[in-house]
Amino acid sequence: MxxxxxxxxxxxxxxxxxxxxxxxxxxxxxxxxxxxxxxxxxxxxxxxxxxxxxxxxxxxxxxxxxxxxxxxxxxxxxxxxxxxxxxxxxxxxxxxxLREEFNELNAVTISAGAMEASDEKKSVILRPLDIVTTPSANGDIIGAFQTLPGTSTVGNDGRLFVRGGDASEVGIYIDGLKVANSYGTTAANVPTRNRFNPNLFKGTFFSTGGYSAEYGQALSSALAMNTKDVAARSQGDLSVLSVGAGYSHTLANDKQSISLSGNILDLTPYQALVKQNFEWERAPHGWDLELAAQSKLSKGGMLKVLARTEAGGMEVWQALPGIDGKGVLVNLKNRYSYAQTNWRKAYDKGWTLFAGASFSHNKDQIRYDSAEIDRSNDLSHLKLTAVKDFSGRVSAKNGAELFVHSYAENLVRSQLSRSFEDQETYLFTEWDWYLSRKFVLRGGLRTGYSSLAEKGWLDPRASLAYQVSENGTLSLAAGRFHQLPVDNFRVLNPNLQNSQAKHLILNYLLQKDGLTFRAETFYKSYDKLVVFQGNPQSPSLLQNGGEGYAQGFDVFFRDRKSLKNTDYWITYSFVDSKRSYNQYQAQVRPDFAPKHNFSVVVKHFVSSLKSQIGASFSFNDGYAYTNPNLPGEMNSKTDAYQNLSLSWSYLPKPNLIVHAAVTNVMGADNIFGYTYTARPDETGQYGSLPIEQSAPRFIVVGVFLTLSKDKNANMLNNL
The missing domain is CATH 2.60.40.10 (Immunoglobulins)
Incomplete structure (x- = not known):
């Protein structure tokens, strides 16, 4: 049972x-x-x-x-x-x-008008270390970008000129916040440098045009630099150079770090040894202090603080045509401060929030012969952005900005002054749609209002990219861009309105196994540029009456594969640019826009010598200038500009580097234009003097020592 x-x-x-x-x-x-x-x-x-x-x-x-x-x-x-x-x-x-999953590594990237210098992004052109080891740059970020497509080398200026645009048409940002007066103040025809140390930054975005709706007030380009996160270790860095010395100390743990650095600069001993073309009464000199702090907050947030203060000056005799003797003495003193803080945090459901604030203060004391001018410029910037990833296919960035801008000039002896204040407000939105892994579309809109100009404006922008092959991408970008006139124009006529530019860019990018090829063609139109009567030193009747265009193409090739231990890149840019602007009533080629621009950079590491040897060569076909002895404006051109630079870095120990670099090795006699007498002589001819480089060549020698528990740490990023 x-x-x-x-x-x-x-x-x-x-x-x-x-x-x-x-x-x-x-x-x-x-x-x-x-x-x-x-x-x-x-x-x-x-x-x-x-x-x-x-x-x-x-x-x-x-x-x-x-x-x-x-x-x-x-x-x-x-x-x-x-x-x-x-x-x-x-x-x-x-x-x-099942739908394809998109991320920065497998999805197509828009490359029209965009060049990345980062250790994090997919379609980078340069790495941060590439920037600071370019031989001709001597550690200057701008000097390195002058070897990239779309830029022009203007040797008597030192700032960044992009595709027929003036250097004032390039907006410079740190962690998304605008930096005013980012170049050191200098005398006419004495080249300047960017104020900030390249070692601060983990990545840089450089635009040749058609840039994001997040940025504005720049007719030609946006240069956005992103500071490093928490430092990897505690260490001290000592540098001793032929033109000065500096020390930086960093304290770091897993969650936070702080760095304090100081530098002194004085070219007096150097100029006593190396021949100069200028008559210096007091060589360029100065000091700076810089603080950078980073902290990882609870639940994934990041807080950063950056502060810098510096002071410097120079006295130089500027020769004038038709006048015997040394010329006119220019005495320049500058004091500059910059501070910013920013916070970023990613939240659930695809949200990322950013808040930042910055303040720039610049004060110049200029003594030109008997004239004494004090000039000050302050800029405050507040910014909020919110990024929402709706899915792997749709993302939106929205933001609001406030700028508070003041500028003042004082004629000391006559006790005359003039100034202006302006508040600018902006809203922007930008959307990315990944229609497939091979096709992305970006649309943006930026609107702004100036209280001084009492004018608002709207800038639509769009770009797209399509992956045409496994390693090749075709991109297109277009947009409208506005920029208010420079301060010394607005203080003379506060009613001046925005100048306007429209960009159209077509780009092809190929990246494969250590090889990069980039080709881009562009057209840019200008409208409502500032024109005036008289000369730039005393302009009158300023108005928005100028216009113009810039068109051309550029190519870039980089090879890190073919030659063992060798990295090189080649750049060529063709720019056809004309505009009516400043004192020019007809459309002329600007003096900062050579038609043909060429550069080569080569770096080779010699293992047996523990050394990196570098060389760079820059060339353009000359600068336009006006010869009053001939009819017309901008009727002449200088001989071609060329500059061969060499560098050598030797590592006798992992934490010790000996570095040497020299620019213009061949001693080319580069001329950037001519200054002429105000009146003709008895024969009816105007006398002239060439605008030369400050010295036949520049030489820098330095020793860099790193002190840390990790004896292998060094200062390669500072070279």
Missing amino acids: KIRLILFFYFFLSQTLVFAQTIVSGTVLDEKSKPLPGVNIFIKGSFDGASSDAEGEFTFETGESGEQILVCTMMGFESQEISVQLSGAQLRLQSLI
Whole structure:
């Protein structure tokens, strides 16, 4: 009897288990309705599942019942979860669709008008270390970018000129916040440098045009530099150079770091040894202090603080045509301070928030012959942005900005002064749509209002990219850009309005196995440029009456693969630019826009010598200038500009570097234009003097020592 009862329950339970089994089957397709093999399909919380075959088909049995979650996963695609009802019968699922998953590594990137210098991004052109080891740059960020496509080398200025635009048409940002007076103040025809140490930054975004709606008030370009996060270690860095010395100390742990650095600069000993073309009464000199702090906040936030203060000056005799003797003495003193703080945090559901504030203060004391001018410029910037990733395919960035801007000039002896104050407000929005892994569309809109000009404006911008091959991308960018006139114009006529530029850019980028090829063509139109009567030193009747254009193309090739331990890049830019601006009533070629620009940079590491040897060569076909002895404006051109620079870095110990660099090795006699007498002589001819480089060449020698627990740490980023 017991045996019969046991058999009864056995067969009863067996039938019950059989009836509880559900056969799940279906087909998995991609967005183009093509079968997806190798997709993992399973019941969430169980071991029941299968993988799709070559036709996308799958079948498996499960003992689960009732409402369950079916999960479909495959690398490179977004996971999908669907609710299913299991009732012990067959369940056929028709056409499960998996969508491609997008991220910065596998999705196409817009490259029109954009060049990245970063350790983090996919489509980088240069790395931060590449920037500071360019031989001709001597550690200046701007000097390195002058070897990239779209830029022009203006040797008597030192600032960044992009595609026929003046240096004032380039907006410079640190962590998204505007930096006013980012170049050191200097006398006419004495080249300047960017104030900030390249070692501060982990990445740089350089635009040749068509830049993001996040940035504004720049007709030509945006240069956005992002500071480093928490430092990797505590260390001290000592540098001793032929033109000065500096020390930086960093304290760091896993969550926060702080760095304090100081530098002194004095070219007096150097100029006593190296021949100068200028007559210096007091060589350039100065000091700076800089503080940078970073802190990781709870739940993933990051807080950064950056502060800098500096002072400097120079006295130089500027020769004038037709006047005997040394010329006019120019005495210049400058005091500058900059401070900013910013906070960023990523939240759940795809939100990232950013808040930042910055303040720039610049004061110049200028003594030109008998004239004494004091000039001050303050800029405060507040910024809020919110980024929302709706999915891997749609992302939006929205933001608001406030600028408070003041400028003043005082004529000391005559006790005359003039000034202006302006408040500018901005709103911007920018959306990215990934229509597929190969196709992305970006649309942006920026609006602004100036209280001084009592004028508002609207700038639409758009760009797209399509991956035409495994390693090649085609990009297109277009947009409208506004910029208020420079301060010394606005203080003379506060009613001046925005100048306007429209950009159209077509770009092709190929990146493969250490090789990069970039080609770009562009057209840029200008409207409402400032024109005036008289000369730039005493302009009058300023108005927005100028216009013009810039068009051309550029190519860039970089090879880190073909030659062992060698990295090199080649750049060529063709720029056809004309504009009516400043004192020019007709459309003329600007003196800062050579038509042909060429550069080569080569770096080779010699393992046996523990040395990196570098060389760079820059060339352009000359600068336009006006010769009053000939009819017309901008009727002449200088001879071609050329500069061969060499550098050598030697590592006798891992934490010790000896570095030497020399610019213009061949001693080319580069001329940037001519100054002429105000009146002709008795023969009817205007006398002239050439505008020369400050010295036949510049030489710098330095020793860099790093003190840390890690004896392998060094200061390569400072070279």
